[in-house]
Amino acid sequence: MAAFHTLRWIDDSLELLDQRLLPDHCTYPRFDSAAAVAAAIRDLVVRGAPAIGCAAAYGIALEARRLRHESQAGFDEGMHQAFAVLGNSRPTAVNLHWALARMRERLQASSGSGNADRAVTLLDAAQRIAAEDVRINRALGAHGAALLPDVARVMTHCNAGALATAGHGTALGVVRSAALAGKKMEVIANETRPFLQGARLTVWELQQDGIPVTLIVDSAAGYVMGARHIDAVIVGADRVAANGDVANKIGTYMMAVLAKRHAIPFYVACPLSTIDLTMPSGGDIPIEERDSGEVAGYRDLRWAPLGAHIANPVFDVTPAELVTALITEKGVVQAPGRTTIQQLFN
Numbered sequence: 630m631a632a633f634h635t636l637r638w639i640d641d642s643l644e645l646l647d648q649r650l651l652p653d654h655c656t657y658p659r660f661d662s663a664a665a666v667a668a669a670i671r672d673l674v675v676r677g678a679p680a681i682g683c684a685a686a687y688g689i690a691l692e693a694r695r696l697r698h699e700s701q702a703g704f705d706e707g708m709h710q711a712f713a714v715l716g717n718s719r720p721t722a723v724n725l726h727w728a729l730a731r732m733r734e735r736l737q738a739s740s741g742s743g744n745a746d747r748a749v750t751l752l753d754a755a756q757r758i759a760a761e762d763v764r765i766n767r768a769l770g771a772h773g774a775a776l777l778p779d780v781a782r783v784m785t786h787c788n789a790g791a792l793a794t795a796g797h798g799t800a801l802g803v804v805r806s807a808a809l810a811g812k813k814m815e816v817i818a819n820e821t822r823p824f825l826q827g828a829r830l831t832v833w834e835l836q837q838d839g840i841p842v843t844l845i846v847d848s849a850a851g852y853v854m855g856a857r858h859i860d861a862v863i864v865g866a867d868r869v870a871a872n873g874d875v876a877n878k879i880g881t882y883m884m885a886v887l888a889k890r891h892a893i894p895f896y897v898a899c900p901l902s903t904i905d906l907t908m909p910s911g912g913d914i915p916i917e918e919r920d921s922g923e924v925a926g927y928r929d930l931r932w933a934p935l936g937a938h939i940a941n942p943v944f945d946v947t948p949a950e951l952v953t954a955l956i957t958e959k960g961v962v963q964a965p966g967r968t969t970i971q972q973l974f975n
């Protein structure tokens with residue numbers, strides 16, 4: 630079990646592990662309003678699709694608690710704004726909207742109660758979403774582990790681990806479950822430019838568990854796939870369209886093309902809450918574009934010349950035809966497509 634918490638509820642506040650400061654500092658700033666949680670999501674204090682969804686759910690619970698003694702009109706208006714500010718915090722991960730929809734259902738279902746009771750109900754709903762996320766990740770982890778040989782070397786991109794969820798992780802959940810089942814696991818972690826989720830987060834997280842991990846630059850992935858035996862590439866997802874196209878961290882598409890070239894299975898591990906049946910295909914998924922400063926340099930260091938024209942799309946779409954299988958809590962979907970994905974929800 631990981632020795633850190635991605636999110637935790639303490640003394641009527643939400644604490645988030647500040648992922649911008651890892652691996653150097655492990656600090657837990659406190660948040661007590663929806664606007665503060667939305668800013669934390671936008672600024673990548675907390676990141677990773679399921680973790681964003683859990684944080685947003687807690688953001689709603691915090692706001693209800695903060696407003697519980699207001700007039701009814703003040704409470705209603707404040708909650709309306711809370712859903713709006715959290716819903717607009719990041720565009721690509723659909724778990725955010727999934728979690729907010731669940732919280733809205735609970736808010737509406739509690740309309741007959743006083744606002745103090747509604748705040749308690751919403752905290753319970755947020756805690757359930759977080760606890761459920763860990764259970765789901767353990768279930769999908771077990772399904773995914775069964776796909777791997779007893780000694781396996783897995784490449785991953787970005788961080789789809791405990792740090793990207795309420796615990797255990799999705800892609801790294803598969804690795805963790807396999808290791809817990811006695812398989813000998815080794816991970817190749819792509820550094821994941823520009824925010825370095827692989828170098829800073831995946832390597833740190835696996836070190837905590839004692840799972841061997843080797844860091845490479847993203848552009849070494851093709852060479853490494855050819856020169857060293859890789860049993861599988863496993864990544865997470867921010868949104869999967871109804872036809873099986875996968876939006877995930879920028880560079881995932883390159884990894885899928887390379888995996889196909891090298892005949893390596895390319896697995897996407899995600900909960901059903903990441904599948905968006907309202908998106909017909911990947912081209913419909915909104916792709917976040919972030920500040921150019923993330924590409925021009927890192928923290929206080931700048932390497933691109935001032936005035937350089939920079940594009941910073943932070944997700945890409947991998948066509949379903951490049952995905953060997955989706956690993957979900959309901960089982961493994963080989964060669965995912967419209968029909969097989971729909972069946973997951975039947």
Ligand code: MRU
Nearest residue numbers: 676677678789793799865866878
């Ligand atoms: O920008 P990030 O760090 O939020 O992007 C995270 C990813 O792309 C993850 O792979 C994805 O959210 C799945 S996390 C289980």
